[in-house]
Amino acid sequence: xxxxxxxxxxxxxxxxAFRLVGPVLHGxxxxxxxxxxxxxxxxxxxxxxxxxTGALTEGGGFAGWxxxxxxxxxxxxxxxxxxxxxxxxxxxxxxxxLRAAGVA
Amino acid sequence: xxxTERTALVRDSALVWLASGVVGLSFGAIAVTGGLPVWVxxxxxxxxxxxxxxxSAVGVLLAGGGPVAAAVTGLLLNxxxxxxxxxxxxxxxxxxxARLLGAHLVTDETVAFALAQPDPARRRAAxxxxxxxxFAxxxxxxxxxxxxxxxxGDTGTYGLDAAxxxxxxxxxxxxxxxSLAIRRSALLGAALALAVTPAVPAGVPVLVALAGLVLHxxxxxA
Numbered sequence: 646x647x648x649x650x651x652x653x654x655x656x657x658x659x660x661x662a663f664r665l666v667g668p669v670l671h672g673x674x675x676x677x678x679x680x681x682x683x684x685x686x687x688x689x690x691x692x693x694x695x696x697x698t699g700a701l702t703e704g705g706g707f708a709g710w711x712x713x714x715x716x717x718x719x720x721x722x723x724x725x726x727x728x729x730x731x732x733x734x735x736x737x738x739x740x741x742x743l744r745a746a747g748v749a
Numbered sequence: 750x751x752x753t754e755r756t757a758l759v760r761d762s763a764l765v766w767l768a769s770g771v772v773g774l775s776f777g778a779i780a781v782t783g784g785l786p787v788w789v790x791x792x793x794x795x796x797x798x799x800x801x802x803x804x805s806a807v808g809v810l811l812a813g814g815g816p817v818a819a820a821v822t823g824l825l826l827n828x829x830x831x832x833x834x835x836x837x838x839x840x841x842x843x844x845x846x847a848r849l850l851g852a853h854l855v856t857d858e859t860v861a862f863a864l865a866q867p868d869p870a871r872r873r874a875a876x877x878x879x880x881x882x883x884f885a886x887x888x889x890x891x892x893x894x895x896x897x898x899x900x901x902g903d904t905g906t907y908g909l910d911a912a913x914x915x916x917x918x919x920x921x922x923x924x925x926x927x928s929l930a931i932r933r934s935a936l937l938g939a940a941l942a943l944a945v946t947p948a949v950p951a952g953v954p955v956l957v958a959l960a961g962l963v964l965h966x967x968x969x970x971a
Binding site: 648649651652653654655656657659660661663664665666667668669670671683684685686687688689690691692693694695696697698699700701702705706708711712715716718719720723724729730732733734735736737738739740741742743744745 | 760761764765768785789792793796797798799802806810815816817819820823824827828829830831832833834835836837838839841848849851852853855857860861864905906907908909910911912913914915916917918919920921922924925928930931934935936938939941942943946947951954955957958959961962965
């Protein structure tokens with residue numbers, strides 16, 4: 646079981662080190678305006694990529710139709726400026742209804 | 750920040766907490782029913798605190814992949830938090846304690862929530878409110894799931910796996926509406942991530958998406 650402890654520690658320390666990159670560099674290194682702009686854009690690009698892969702894929706393959714269809718319902722609601730609650734519950738409900746109807 | 754804004758923030762965050770709590774339940778249950786002792790998912794959630802990396806690390810362990818492969822897979826998935834921590838570095842707060850504690854709360858959810866706010870004060874509030882709540886709910890969910898085992902059933906029935914991508918849509922839409930450069934970069938990035946997903950290890954597709962920034966272009970005159 647000590648190998649599992651070592652795995653958890655390595656994963657914890659490594660992950661925390663990644664998360665410290667920003668706070669440690671902040672205030673010490675004066676980043677050029679262009680770099681700051683790219684960092685902000687980069688975060689949005691990462692989030693959109695997470696949303697696309699999270700909506701469409703599961704374990705390296707296609708996630709089935711129910712989940713992307715639900716996310717699409719959420720996207721349409723968000724585009725029409727529906728409240729956040731409606732967007733999230735709408736997406737989950739649409740996916741749940743499709744699954745109940747037999748769509749994978 | 751006015752009380753109504755704070756209430757709206759808690760209300761919006763609460764949905765994400767709920768979804769994360771259920772995912773935490775299933776993480777605890779999967780780890781324990783797979784044969785791991787209760788403390789493994791619980792300690793892991795407190796110390797690593799990264800949902801997708803925890804799932805993949807435990808998945809590798811349960812598949813007999815060994816601890817080294819489990820750690821490497823998890824770390825690969827979490828490399829994106831370095832980019833996220835740079836993006837929210839000025840959001841955490843001025844003090845050393847705020848930065849050291851805040852760093853642990855840097856997740857996809859808190860970054861998305863913070864960056865969706867229009868001004869620095871609200872960004873900070875959104876980060877801490879969503880982050881502290883998420884940490885509490887996630888770890889409680891994992892503990893309950895680990896103790897309750899497989900009593901939960903198939904969570905896919907509730908469609909909650911569609912909730913987080915939908916949350917991301919709602920949170921990134923304002924930034925996408927605002928800037929053509931970000932729109933182009935994000936579209937290319939997402940397309941690249943999807944294209945490489947079947948071929949590369951988990952965690953890599955999202956990093957590949959950063960290549961989409963080549964379309965961001967420069968604003969300075971040539």
